[in-house]
Amino acid sequence: ITRIEGHLKIEATVDGGEVKDAKCVGTLFRGFEIFMKDRDPRDAVHITQRICGVCPTSHGTTAALNLDSAFGVADKIPNNGRILRNLIQGANYIASHIVHFYHLAALDYVDVTEVADYDGTDPELLKVKDFIARALAAGDMSMLAPFYPRYEGDYRLPKKVAQAAVAHYVEGLNMRRLAHELSAIYSGRMPHSVAVVAGGVTSHPSIDSIS
16 A cells, blocks of 8 residues: 555455455555654654654644653643644644545545546636646646556546546645645644654744734
8 A cells, every 4th residue: 555654554354345354564664763762852853753754743743742741741841832732733744634534535435537628617626627628638647646657546526526536636735735835834744744842842822823
């Protein structure tokens, strides 16, 4: 399974259309536990975020929560620190779910070619239709990335549903950008924020950032 951060292997035994046995195996070892040994523990917040480019904030926040406990300050986090941590985490939660569902997994189930003959007025679908037309006119299918190459799967969605899903794919790019911007306002950057630390955060709310 390649469209996740950190690949998995699934082995299934199917007999007469029925799954008789299934195993899931993690195949990617990166050694974070090893190369964090003998480092300043406060580095863990920043190092663990490199586990994933889609959901780095979850790893960094988890490290910070563990350090809060280790340093005996878990019950002393200022309210603004707690709220800003939650806003940073919440923004990444939104972005992570959008990228996983729409931009990593959905194209395995949605037939993008259903948009090639779209005759409506939706601006997002018209963009994709033009995008497809340019690649076909040039005779260069590589121009269709990220929609191509693709699995020749069993696409069962009705045409209208497939077209709506493609429109949502494009809209999801803009929504993901907004979620990243929200996170970056309070965490310094996205991905791999720098504001979440043991004891709270290094940023503070202002009228401008709230606006």
